Amino acid sequence: MRETKYWTWHMSAGVVILFLLGLHMLIMHVGGITHLFAPHTGEAISKENSLFRDSRMFFTVTYVLLLGVALYHGLYGLRTILFELTLKPAVEKAITFILLVAGLGLFGLGTWAAIATHAIAIAGGRG
Amino acid sequence: MAEIKRYDNRLGVWGWLGGGRWGIERYAYILHRLTGLAILLYFLMHVVVTSLRATGQYLWVEGGFFHQPIFKFGEFLVFAAFAYHALNGIRLVLVELGFAVGKPIEPIYPYKTSLNVQRPLLIIMMILAAILLAAGGSEFLGLGK
Secondary structure, three states: OHHHHHHHHHHHHHHHHHHHHHHHHHHHHOHHHHOOOOOOOOOOOOHHHHHHHHOOHHHHHHHHHHHHHHHHHHHHHHHHHHHOOOOOHHHHHHHHHHHHHHHHHHHHHHHHHHHHHHHHHHOOOOO | OOOOOOOOOOOOOHHHHOOOOOOHHHHHHHHHHHHHHHHHHHHHHHHHHHHHHHHOOOOOOOOOOOOOHHHHHHHHHHHHHHHHHHHHHHHHHHHHOOOOOOOOOOOOOOOOOHHHHOHHHHHHHHHHHHHHHHHHHHHHOOOOO
């Protein structure tokens, strides 16, 4: 039952990612058509436009949310693929532990960066 | 709690990649996994690189290390992988939840399988992925500016 619950979370995370990463892609990679959240001239990924988005609490919150669900979705997906090789229980435990540590580490790094950049952007972009 | 009986994966790595005669949906699923792994690899690096902006390093802007044509092309591949993975993912979730596979029927000859019933869903999703890819492609080629 536990794995069924994790799998349901995996699918649910996919739906959340669909909206958040869809928005991210629209802003970053279809910006020439949409011009969403990129008021400064130049590319949507320019430093000025990045700082504009970082100054908005909406983006700080959604970056952290997207980071969390995407790490879970991706690393649980990788775990599922690896477990299909019918590994020994000790190897499965080691893989779960490594992916958990890697996921938490990257989540901590990304969350710190989102909050720190939000503070920098609000202070006037002295990054 | 009941123990789940586990069976050996006799096919090993080939079990990941081989679709046999299971139809185009099975190959779409294999490509779903491959694009998922590619996106994951990119995403893990993306988290580290974009986190550097907190220290004032914007490596992806004009003049930065990742603003070279080869990385731009790589970004387009990631976009293409995302477009495919997202739309095929919607199909997989719908099918897993029992949508678009038809109602259960008596197994009377000539038999009908749910595999054939869900084919239009695959076609619709691939058309949508192609449209998204074209929009993203025009942006990467600079046609949208």
